[in-house]
Amino acid sequence: MTDRDPPADSPYRGPPKQRLDKRARERAAGGGGRGAGPRDDAPPRRDASTTRRPAPSQPASSQPASPRPASSRQAAPAQERSTAPAHESVERGPAEEQRFYGVNACLSLFQHRPAALRKLWLLESRIPVLKPVLAWCAAHRLGYTIVEAGDLERLSGSQHHEGVVFGALALPEQTLSDWLRALPPGPCLALWLDGVGNPHNLGAILRSAAHFGVAGLLLPKFATLAVSGAAARVAEGGAEAVPLVRLGRSDNAITQLQSSGFVLAATVVRGGEPLHGARLPARLVLVMGAEQTGVDPALAQASRLRLSIPGTGAVESLNVAAATAVLLSEWRRQH
Secondary structure, eight states: OOTTSOOTTOSOOSOTTOOOOHHHHHHHHTTOOTTSSOOTTSOOOOOGGGSOOOOOOOOTTSOOOOOOOGGGSOOOSSEEEOOOOSSOSSOOOSSOEEEEESHHHHHHHHHHOGGGEEEEEEOGGGTTTTHHHHHHHHHTTOOEEEOOHHHHHHHHTSSOOTTEEEEEEOOOEEEHHHHHHHOOSSOEEEEEEESOOOHHHHHHHHHHHHHHTOOEEEEOTTOOOOOOHHHHHHHTTGGGTSOEEEOOOHHHHHHHHHHTTOEEEEEOSSSSEEGGGSOOOSEEEEEEEBTTTBSOHHHHHHOSEEEEOOOOSSSSOOOHHHHHHHHHHHHHHHO
16 A cells, blocks of 8 residues: 555545545544644734734523614603713813702803703703703703702702702802902902802802802912802802902912002901991902801901991801892992
């Protein structure tokens, strides 16, 4: 028997009269059939770093997942009515966003800064009062979502959401120089908040400030005080009506204010001039202190006036928000 004439039971499967080379004979001797080893005519193997890694194969027991129709996408707990396509036309900037809630606070935000709105959640019962907002959302391809009361509590962190929550850009702040440059001549009233930090007090102060026509709320350079969702709700729309001014160094701020004709008046519990007997300047900055510590002594010393609100003495003083309202009312009465 020769290589040219293999027996019938030979593992060789090539055409008759074809001579087996050494590799084919070894493959045949090992009992390998088709695919048992690399073929002589197979192209050389590429290095793994130059080829795309194949996707991992599925286990034999797993069933391939069929594509899910669009209608079966997992729904959020809330019922969403979105007028926005996949790519919304409203621009998204790097500015900080936060949650505002309360009907009047949200309506005021929409009135003053509609372009700041980013998202809207509401109860179905609030649709009638928010129709102008929803129409604007539709016109600008901005989505809104109908939710339950519990969803609004989680979104706002409060039970006092009043059926609506806005996701919107935070209120902008001006520099003192820009604010002074834009002021008209004549009577003008501003508030300097020194140490006030409670958001409900801030909200109540903003509400009174909007009511009595305060031209600006002055915030110390390093104060963390800012208008939160809670403050905006308590302000009942006043937060959007009063400009926020971030001060630099206190001594520089005082110099700038005085150069623009303002007189500083620090409010004190004792030793101040009784409010209702004082002649209040037309351009006035009322300096309001924190509940426990009051106005900083250095700031009070730099103020030309010191004012007190007389009372029965049954309590030490008024709450800072209530005192602010009394002071603003008296300035408004005089001017």
